[in-house]
Amino acid sequence: MSQHTPQKYEFQTEIKQLLDIVIHSLYTEKEIFVRELVSNASDAIEKLRHLQLTEKEIFDDKAELEINITTDDKAKTLTIQDFGLGMTRAELVENLGTIAHSGSKAFLKALSENGQKNTNLIGQFGVGFYSAFMVAKKVTVYSHSWRADEPGQVWSSDGSGSYEIDVADDVRRGCKIVVELKDECADYAQEHRIKDLLQRYSAFVGFPINLNGTRINTVQALWLRSKSEIKDEEYTEFYKFQAHAHDEPRLRLHFNADAPLQINALLFVPKENPEKFGLSRAEPGVSLYCRKVLIESHPKDLLPEWLRPIKGVVDSEDLPLHISRETMQDKALVEKLNKVITKRFLKFLEDEAKNRPEAYAEFFNEFGIYLKEGAALDFTHRDSLAKLLRFESSLTEKGKQTSLADYVSRMKDGQKEIYYIIGPNRAAIEAGPYLEGFKARNLEVLFCYEAVDEYVMNNVREFDGKPLAAADNADTKLEDLPKPPEGESLTADQTAALAKWLKETLGERVAEVKSSDRLVDSPAVALNADKFMSPHLRRMMKAMNKDGAESPLRVNLEINPRHAVIRKLATTRDSSPERAQLVAEQLFDNALISAGLLEDTTKMVQRLYKLLEQV
Numbered sequence: 254m255s256q257h258t259p260q261k262y263e264f265q266t267e268i269k270q271l272l273d274i275v276i277h278s279l280y281t282e283k284e285i286f287v288r289e290l291v292s293n294a295s296d297a298i299e300k301l302r303h304l305q306l307t308e309k310e311i312f313d314d315k316a317e318l319e320i321n322i323t324t325d326d327k328a329k330t331l332t333i334q335d336f337g338l339g340m341t342r343a344e345l346v347e348n349l350g351t352i353a354h355s356g357s358k359a360f361l362k363a364l365s366e367n368g369q370k371n372t373n374l375i376g377q378f379g380v381g382f383y384s385a386f387m388v389a390k391k392v393t394v395y396s397h398s399w400r401a402d403e404p405g406q407v408w409s410s411d412g413s414g415s416y417e418i419d420v421a422d423d424v425r426r427g428c429k430i431v432v433e434l435k436d437e438c439a440d441y442a443q444e445h446r447i448k449d450l451l452q453r454y455s456a457f458v459g460f461p462i463n464l465n466g467t468r469i470n471t472v473q474a475l476w477l478r479s480k481s482e483i484k485d486e487e488y489t490e491f492y493k494f495q496a497h498a499h500d501e502p503r504l505r506l507h508f509n510a511d512a513p514l515q516i517n518a519l520l521f522v523p524k525e526n527p528e529k530f531g532l533s534r535a536e537p538g539v540s541l542y543c544r545k546v547l548i549e550s551h552p553k554d555l556l557p558e559w560l561r562p563i564k565g566v567v568d569s570e571d572l573p574l575h576i577s578r579e580t581m582q583d584k585a586l587v588e589k590l591n592k593v594i595t596k597r598f599l600k601f602l603e604d605e606a607k608n609r610p611e612a613y614a615e616f617f618n619e620f621g622i623y624l625k626e627g628a629a630l631d632f633t634h635r636d637s638l639a640k641l642l643r644f645e646s647s648l649t650e651k652g653k654q655t656s657l658a659d660y661v662s663r664m665k666d667g668q669k670e671i672y673y674i675i676g677p678n679r680a681a682i683e684a685g686p687y688l689e690g691f692k693a694r695n696l697e698v699l700f701c702y703e704a705v706d707e708y709v710m711n712n713v714r715e716f717d718g719k720p721l722a723a724a725d726n727a728d729t730k731l732e733d734l735p736k737p738p739e740g741e742s743l744t745a746d747q748t749a750a751l752a753k754w755l756k757e758t759l760g761e762r763v764a765e766v767k768s769s770d771r772l773v774d775s776p777a778v779a780l781n782a783d784k785f786m787s788p789h790l791r792r793m794m795k796a797m798n799k800d801g802a803e804s805p806l807r808v809n810l811e812i813n814p815r816h817a818v819i820r821k822l823a824t825t826r827d828s829s830p831e832r833a834q835l836v837a838e839q840l841f842d843n844a845l846i847s848a849g850l851l852e853d854t855t856k857m858v859q860r861l862y863k864l865l866e867q868v
């Protein structure tokens with residue numbers, strides 16, 4: 254039996270200061286003390302496991318490498334026991350009596366800089382072991398070091414200026430921390446409360462955690478295991494657990510990196526786009542861990558906005574357990590993580606596109622909208638994202654898509670731009686007048702069907718040094734490229750005269766009328782002459798009832814001197830001016846219809862009847 258002589262010790266001044274703040278704090282998330290004590294316990298077991306590899310003689314060597322937690326709501330106590338490496342008396346003094354912990358140090362530094370008792374800082378930095386005093390009126394630590402020649406010890410304190418240590422009998426290896434709760438914090442002696450907290454913060458702690466005899470953490474921290482050992486089903490199970498999902502993940506990326514940051518990450522793309530039905534915006538779904546302990550679930554800045562449907566975990570040993578988004582240093586760290594992970598994810602998608610093009614195409618159909626959003630808004634990753642975009646085109650089959658890189662590889666000699674057409678669907682684009690000039694020259698045109706496409710194209714602007722050009726824009730010129738075969742045609746003079754007459758006839762409604770290089774089968778086409786207001790945008794604005802829709806149309810009319818209607822019009826102009834006027838108006842309205850710009854059809858219908866009368 255050892256000599257029991259309780260010895261009183263003073264806390265180091267900084268610890269006193271810290272405890273004073275912690276005890277009097279009104280900090281609302283006091284619950285983090287559970288995370289702090291459990292991660293200390295887990296660290297202690299981890300250290301013991303290492304010692305077992307080298308040390309022959311370890312005290313209480315049969316003790317399980319586990320953490321046992323018990324609640325006693327009558328006594329208002331919470332007890333956390335680990336069979337880790339434990340502490341000698343000297344270690345208790347060193348570790349729990351002086352300030353060693355970097356988080357506590359940073360906390361005090363921030364406090365002195367803030368010049369006030371800002372209790373919010375507790376949550377940001379965490380104060381390790383001392384956080385127990387936010388909820389405790391007394392904390393008792395029973396500890397026995399792994400060294401067999403050291404006696405058991407009992408450390409206790411009410412968190413005021415001092416603590417006591419005494420020798421104790423029958424102490425098992427490791428630490429048993431008994432937290433006697435303040436009355437107002439007695440709910441931490443409720444099993445369900447602690448269970449919730451353990452599931453939230455400590456679900457992946459590597460050693461078994463038992464709460465009142467029942468195992469709590471049954472899911473492994475899969476991200477820290479080697480890929481080759483993990484079965485697909487295990488990944489799926491993990492995904493379902495972590496993302497609270499019921500589907501199977503569509504894609505997964507499991508990677509680790511050592512430089513520039515130490516990272517283990519396991520990321521999933523769900524089966525379906527959560528925003529598909531436009532009901533709500535997806536919330537970020539990737540959580541941040543430091544060595545299996547949750548730092549923050551779903552932090553906003555960990556990944557760029559456009560990766561919000563991604564689920565999973567990122568674990569970095571480089572993170573202090575108590576990361577804060579407020580302090581510059583931590584912000585920089587999260588930004589760095591963001592950069593590394595995003596780059597890696599983009600590379601992963603690129604590989605997927607190359608190695609599993611069909612699966613990638615399915616992924617793109619479901620999630621391409623996010624890549625488009627990124628390409629339009631995220632300047633940092635624009636180039637990588639542009640490579641991942643896919644479009645149908647005039648050369649693909651319906652339903653098949655091409656990349657911009659493949660488009661570029663098929664560009665014709667002399668072709669400087671990448672052409673695209675915005676339209677509601679393939680059939681509408683193919684039937685419209687815009688495609689024919691490109692088709693006749695064997696020029697490929699990308700088909701864009703989605704509402705965001707125009708915005709995306711305007712923001713991406715170029716790919717591989719080639720500008721993206723809207724096929725229905727007046728600035729997109731085709732004359733330098735080989736012309737379609739000439740057939741019977743008005744002469745240049747006749748065409749110019751007809752164009753002049755048309756301009757006079759149509760007046761302010763057209764900006765310019767001229768002979769077209771791009772028409773083959775259609776008599777005329779309306780080209781957008783307003784750089785800032787495409788027909789598509791105008792339609793959208795109108796649908797949203799925005800003012801822009803009321804600004805006057807600015808279109809150029811191009812006519813096809815080879816087309817029968819135009820040739821006929823040139824003669825009708827002299828022989829039957831009245832009818833020619835009707836034809837000119839109708840020609841223009843037809844062109845507006847193809848452009849989706851005819852707003853009021855009543856006049857046109859009246860005119861059509863007039864024309865029909867003359868048949």
Ligand code: ADP
Binds near residue numbers: 289339
């Ligand atoms: P941190 O864990 O961040 O170092 P703490 O204030 O929580 O800071 O703990 C201070 C030190 O006390 C730890 O570094 C560790 O050496 C020791 N310690 C705390 N809890 C335990 C435990 N359960 N078993 C063994 N040592 C512990």
